[in-house]
Amino acid sequence: MSFEQMTSRAQSSWEAFCCHDRPRILVGVATCGRAAGALEVVEAFKAELSKRSLAEAVTLAEVGCNGLCFAEVLVEVKATDARRILYHGVTPAMVPRLVEGHLVKGEPYVPRALAVVEGPELDGVPRLEALPAIENQVRIVLRNCGVIDPTRIDHYVARGGYSGLRRALAMAPEAVIAEISAAGLRGRGGAGFPTGIKWSRARSAPGDEKYVICNADEGDPGAFMNRSLLEGDPYSVLEGLVIAGYAIGARSGYVYVRAEYPLAVARLESALARMTENGLLGRNILGSGFDFSITIKKGAGAFVCGEETALMASIEGRRGMPRSRPPYPAVSGLFGKPTNINNVETLALAAAILQKGAAWFAGFGTEKSKGTKTFALAGKVERTGLIEIPLGLPLSTIVERIGGGVGKRRTFKAVQTCGPSGGCVPAQFLDLPVDYEHLAKVGSIMGSGGMVVMDDESCMVDVARYFLTFTEAESCGKCVPCRMGTQHLLRILTEITQGRGTESHLEELKKIGDTMQKASLCGLGQTAPNPVLTTIKYFEDEYRAHIQEKRCPAGVCRKLIQFSIDRDKCTGCRVCAAACPVASITGEKKVPHAIVQETCIRCGACRRACTFDAVTVR
Amino acid sequence: MGCADVSLAVEKVLDRYERARHNLIPILQDTQEAIGCLPEAALARIAAYLDLSANDVFGVVTFYSQFRFRPPGAHHIKVCEGTACHVRGSGLLVEELTRKLGIEVGETTGDGKFSLERVACFGSCALAPVVVVGDKVHGRVTTKRVGKLIGEHGGPNDPSEAKSEEEPAEA
Ligand SMILES: Cc1cc2nc3c(=O)[nH]c(=O)nc-3n(C[C@H](O)[C@H](O)[C@H](O)COP(=O)(O)O)c2cc1C
Ligand code: FES
Numbered sequence: 001m002s003f004e005q006m007t008s009r010a011q012s013s014w015e016a017f018c019c020h021d022r023p024r025i026l027v028g029v030a031t032c033g034r035a036a037g038a039l040e041v042v043e044a045f046k047a048e049l050s051k052r053s054l055a056e057a058v059t060l061a062e063v064g065c066n067g068l069c070f071a072e073v074l075v076e077v078k079a080t081d082a083r084r085i086l087y088h089g090v091t092p093a094m095v096p097r098l099v100e101g102h103l104v105k106g107e108p109y110v111p112r113a114l115a116v117v118e119g120p121e122l123d124g125v126p127r128l129e130a131l132p133a134i135e136n137q138v139r140i141v142l143r144n145c146g147v148i149d150p151t152r153i154d155h156y157v158a159r160g161g162y163s164g165l166r167r168a169l170a171m172a173p174e175a176v177i178a179e180i181s182a183a184g185l186r187g188r189g190g191a192g193f194p195t196g197i198k199w200s201r202a203r204s205a206p207g208d209e210k211y212v213i214c215n216a217d218e219g220d221p222g223a224f225m226n227r228s229l230l231e232g233d234p235y236s237v238l239e240g241l242v243i244a245g246y247a248i249g250a251r252s253g254y255v256y257v258r259a260e261y262p263l264a265v266a267r268l269e270s271a272l273a274r275m276t277e278n279g280l281l282g283r284n285i286l287g288s289g290f291d292f293s294i295t296i297k298k299g300a301g302a303f304v305c306g307e308e309t310a311l312m313a314s315i316e317g318r319r320g321m322p323r324s325r326p327p328y329p330a331v332s333g334l335f336g337k338p339t340n341i342n343n344v345e346t347l348a349l350a351a352a353i354l355q356k357g358a359a360w361f362a363g364f365g366t367e368k369s370k371g372t373k374t375f376a377l378a379g380k381v382e383r384t385g386l387i388e389i390p391l392g393l394p395l396s397t398i399v400e401r402i403g404g405g406v407g408k409r410r411t412f413k414a415v416q417t418c419g420p421s422g423g424c425v426p427a428q429f430l431d432l433p434v435d436y437e438h439l440a441k442v443g444s445i446m447g448s449g450g451m452v453v454m455d456d457e458s459c460m461v462d463v464a465r466y467f468l469t470f471t472e473a474e475s476c477g478k479c480v481p482c483r484m485g486t487q488h489l490l491r492i493l494t495e496i497t498q499g500r501g502t503e504s505h506l507e508e509l510k511k512i513g514d515t516m517q518k519a520s521l522c523g524l525g526q527t528a529p530n531p532v533l534t535t536i537k538y539f540e541d542e543y544r545a546h547i548q549e550k551r552c553p554a555g556v557c558r559k560l561i562q563f564s565i566d567r568d569k570c571t572g573c574r575v576c577a578a579a580c581p582v583a584s585i586t587g588e589k590k591v592p593h594a595i596v597q598e599t600c601i602r603c604g605a606c607r608r609a610c611t612f613d614a615v616t617v618r
Numbered sequence: 619m620g621c622a623d624v625s626l627a628v629e630k631v632l633d634r635y636e637r638a639r640h641n642l643i644p645i646l647q648d649t650q651e652a653i654g655c656l657p658e659a660a661l662a663r664i665a666a667y668l669d670l671s672a673n674d675v676f677g678v679v680t681f682y683s684q685f686r687f688r689p690p691g692a693h694h695i696k697v698c699e700g701t702a703c704h705v706r707g708s709g710l711l712v713e714e715l716t717r718k719l720g721i722e723v724g725e726t727t728g729d730g731k732f733s734l735e736r737v738a739c740f741g742s743c744a745l746a747p748v749v750v751v752g753d754k755v756h757g758r759v760t761t762k763r764v765g766k767l768i769g770e771h772g773g774p775n776d777p778s779e780a781k782s783e784e785e786p787a788e789a
Pocket of ligand 2: 221222223698699700701702703704739740742744746
């Protein structure tokens with residue numbers, strides 16, 4: 001089948017999928033949706049439709065994540081008119097109402113309608129693109145997530161899929177690389193290295209056998225951009241990998257994907273099978289004479305394997321320990337051959353660039369940071385989820401507009417970008433444009449896109465200690481600065497959070513951190529001190545309160561705090577007592593309660609449960 | 619699982635793979651999937667098949683956190699310790715579980731019903747804190763809900779207490 005035949009068939013099946021006369025229900029069933037109960041909702045729809053003998057007449061499809069994870073379970077319903085409504089927080093119990101009311105009678109259920117996706121206005125329901133969570137976003141990477149059924153390659157093809165690959169295959173490999181360079185694409189996996197330069201180094205490295213690798217190890221705990229993309233649109237990533245293979249002259253590629261992402265692995269496997277069936281993988285791809293195959297390798301749970309040389313050791317069946325560079329992978333990589341390794345998102349962008357052209361891509365973003373970037377917005381914001389923004393957007397727009405802020409009762413304190421390798425960006429830099437240069441200037445890095453928001457109830461010393469717990473456990477132990485450095489940083493931070501901090505500790509932390517940055521073998525050790533150094537830089541007062549006054553201002557570090565109940569505010573409602581896991585709250589109903597300090601474990605459950613702000617921490 | 623079953627299961631896995639070192643990790647993963655853990659006999663057989671020293675194979679197994687030497691409980695509970703879950707209180711969930719089940723992280727209950735593990739990020743950070751029981755991912759878990767979850771799986775929890783729990787607030 002020719003490419004033209006394939007696209008025209010895909011077009012007609014996509015039109016049938018979107019057809020206005022046919023009622024349609026889309027349920028978001030990525031991992032986030034599943035965590036909120038999406039599969040139960042799908043079952044409920046199936047049961048309800050078959051009960052009403054509507055199963056034949058209605059399209060029920062499972063799609064990926066559209067990024068509005070805070071509102072899961074998300075369901076889009078369209079009756080026989082052109083209006084598509086997105087519902088949020090759907091439960092199986094709501095399903096009969098949606099089918100009866102919306103599908104059958106054509107009356108949308110307004111109280112749970114989040115937005116009108118398409119079609120005529122509906123009173124009291126905003127349009128999707130006008131939602132504060134959406135209006136500043138630009139979707140290139142996520143162009144298909146939540147839109148297509150990720151098991152259907154024809155959906156991807158109908159939306160322009162593989163036209164980038166087809167265009168690339170008709171060009172000289174050098175011209176493909178030039179296009180990527182002209183677009184100004186920089187790696188989305190952490191360091192932001194120009195992708196075009198990387199590709200041309202691998203291309204010009206001598207050798208007949210070369211490899212390309214897609215790094216889907218996404219190790220930053222608190223980030224899920226790559227997972228969502230692989231689950232919602234695996235095809236774009238694989239298309240980018242084939243293009244990269246063609247550009248550098250490789251015939252085989254690998255996807256190294258985290259073991260904790262079973263659904264992403266399943267989606268990748270199914271996508272590979274569909275591509276092979278359609279002549280998009282294997283011999284003589286699209287009649288171009290180019291042969292290419294892809295193997296999936298599952299990680300086995302080691303953060304350091306996201307580092308490129310460690311990742312390659314892992315594919316080779318060894319302990320995933322990094323080695324020193326040079327030689328760079330472009331010269332000597334997997335099995336000693338020239339290898340190009342890119343992040344999931346970098347590859348999805350490469351496919352888009354080949355499809356729409358370098359100039360189009362370079363039209364987004366800033367002078368030095370082109371295009372868009374996805375971020376996993378999590379932590380203490382109202383609207384958590386996956387977002388994609390043009391680079392250079394101010395941090396405040398992300399936190400306040402898109403994320404909806406930290407809520408009325410709290411105040412914004414900092415954002416941690418790129419998890420354990422990144423740094424915190426404090427509230428005073430809310431106007432900071434989010435791009436590679438500006439984040440580096442304040443001591444953080446863009447990284448792969450994890451963005452965890454913290455408020456006044458987050459203790460920055462505890463946060464630093466948390467990250468060091470992680471890096472200390474994940475340090476592979478090969479080089480001394482990282483192995484010993486993480487242990488010492490963690491030990492000192494633990495002392496401080498437990499009230500044994502001393503005056504000399506701050507200097508020690510800085511000195512050890514500085515040594516690690518300079519002397520560690522790989523990025524893990526070089527960046528592990530970032531959370532400590534940036535929190536000391538911006539929150540030294542908080543460290544000092546712990547060290548000098550043995551006090552945790554945020555009320556987090558348990559050895560330093562005590563909860564008590566304000567008798568004037570307490571109404572005696574027993575809510576806190578019910579929340580207490582160790583039954584340490586006494587007092588009759590309607591009589592002010594008290595906390596038994598001897599048995600209290602200082603978990604703060606009472607404080608979170610109290611709606612009258614009567615529980616105080618000190 | 620008896621010794622005979624173990625070696626049968628291992629042979630079945632080995633049948634699918636060429637004798638090449640780069641197959642070591644997939645072989646270990648499939649073996650663990652089939653048996654539930656990686657007993658010494660299985661490692662020795664895999665080492666012999668790939669012509670590696672047992673020491674070499676042991677080194678790989680201990681490097682990766684996915685591999686274990688002892689089988690998990692019937693209901694394996696994983697609590698996320700990722701950043702998003704940490705700032706939203708996943709530590710409290712671990713405490714609640716250790717208290718209710720009477721085991722520490724990494725252990726299995728005496729009756730073999732539950733085992734407890736901490737994992738770095740399931741990628742469902744937007745629904746933090748996250749707990750996975752078996753294959754099922756649960757988002758926005760509260761300490762109360764943890765009790766209910768183990769109760770549902772036949773663990774120590776007072777069901778009447780669990781009933782009164784509020785569902786997560788509307789978005
Ligand atoms: C400790 C450590 C962990 C890393 N984890 C990842 C990861 O999960 N995903 C990723 O794409 N890159 C990760 N990297 C960066 C990779 O080494 C490499 O730079 C990247 O995959 C290159 O892709 P890019 O040029 O497309 O950004 C990590 C680096 C280090 C030092
Ligand atoms: S931090 Fe817990 S799922 Fe990501």
